[in-house]
Amino acid sequence: MRANQRAKCRVFEPGHCSSTLPVTVSDYDPLMPSSICFDRAAAFYDQTRGFPPGVDAEVAQLALQLIGGRTPILEVGVGTGRIARPMIAQGARVVGIDLSRAMMKQMRLAQPDAQLIQGDAMRLPFADACFDAVVAVHVFHLVGDWQVGLREARRVLRPEGVLLIGNNHHAANPVRALRNYFEQRLRPDEPPRSGWRLVDEVIVPALLHSGARMHFVESKPWTTHTTPRREIEALRQRLWSSTWSVDDEQLGEAIADVEALALAQFGDLDTEVELTHQFHWRCFEGLGRCKLG
Numbered sequence: 001m002r003a004n005q006r007a008k009c010r011v012f013e014p015g016h017c018s019s020t021l022p023v024t025v026s027d028y029d030p031l032m033p034s035s036i037c038f039d040r041a042a043a044f045y046d047q048t049r050g051f052p053p054g055v056d057a058e059v060a061q062l063a064l065q066l067i068g069g070r071t072p073i074l075e076v077g078v079g080t081g082r083i084a085r086p087m088i089a090q091g092a093r094v095v096g097i098d099l100s101r102a103m104m105k106q107m108r109l110a111q112p113d114a115q116l117i118q119g120d121a122m123r124l125p126f127a128d129a130c131f132d133a134v135v136a137v138h139v140f141h142l143v144g145d146w147q148v149g150l151r152e153a154r155r156v157l158r159p160e161g162v163l164l165i166g167n168n169h170h171a172a173n174p175v176r177a178l179r180n181y182f183e184q185r186l187r188p189d190e191p192p193r194s195g196w197r198l199v200d201e202v203i204v205p206a207l208l209h210s211g212a213r214m215h216f217v218e219s220k221p222w223t224t225h226t227t228p229r230r231e232i233e234a235l236r237q238r239l240w241s242s243t244w245s246v247d248d249e250q251l252g253e254a255i256a257d258v259e260a261l262a263l264a265q266f267g268d269l270d271t272e273v274e275l276t277h278q279f280h281w282r283c284f285e286g287l288g289r290c291k292l293g
């Protein structure tokens with residue numbers, strides 16, 4: 001799809017929904033579980049998570065089509081501006097908030113006049129109903145309590161505003177399966193901590209159930225190449241946030257198991273594997289009438 005073509009859009013209708021649950025800044029409980037701040041990733045985030053040329057503009061354009069000229073836009077967990085920067089480049093007025101000054105410093109290098117605020121998604125420093133769109137990409141699984149983050153997003157949205165939740169989508173592949181095995185190996189009693197699972201399996205059903213209406217769009221697919229060795233090296237270098245809370249011994253043991261599995265599956269750690277990716281946007285309307293638990 002070329003940048004100026006409209007994306008195919010699927011609409012999900014909600015069931016009936018009634019009352020609202022007002023949440024204010026004063027509801028914040030400082031004893032809530034803590035979030036995962038990305039200070040340590042600031043220096044390598046764009047190299048390891050960045051979009052290939054052109055995909056960034058397409059992802060931003062899809063978002064702006066869904067937002068439909070509403071402004072201003074708040075991006076919660078703006079990070080280095082991977083999402084916000086191309087939106088601003090296309091004329092959008094975006095305010096970014098993040099726990100990590102180091103991540104936002106990277107954004108400011110590329111976008112010196114960006115409107116950035118250090119703050120917590122669970123206690124947004126904004127009045128009620130002051131944004132027309134809230135954007136959240138790969139963030140709710142890192143927020144100490146995603147339900148509080150979601151209620152805060154709803155609080156700062158005007159009644160006719162929209163919430164956009166985005167994520168990279170990776171087609172199933174054997175290298176990805178190594179990462180899933182690694183996650184399971186580290187935390188056998190927990191479900192995998194990936195962002196898309198929280199969005200797909202928990203947040204989307206919760207929002208639809210509570211009465212929101214959802215539009216879904218996806219980018220064109222793009223491909224990258226990797227090898228099992230590169231994926232294992234990324235784990236060793238702790239590039240992914242799931243590796244940050246374990247000690248060196250736990251990490252080393254889990255990596256040794258992943259290596260053994262990779263050798264059994266591929267025979268050679270340098271086997272080249274093609275990965276297919278897409279970006280998914282889900283746009284929720286009607287949150288003002290929703291009952292969020």
Ligand SMILES: C[S@@+](CC[C@H](N)C(=O)[O-])C[C@H]1O[C@@H](n2cnc3c(N)ncnc32)[C@H](O)[C@@H]1O
Binds near residue numbers: 049080120136
């Ligand atoms: C995986 S990065 C995503 C950044 C950006 N949205 C993107 O897609 O590239 C998640 C970001 O959320 C931030 N974050 C985590 N918990 C947060 C919270 N409670 N409030 C604000 N930002 C938070 C992290 O510091 C990090 O910069």
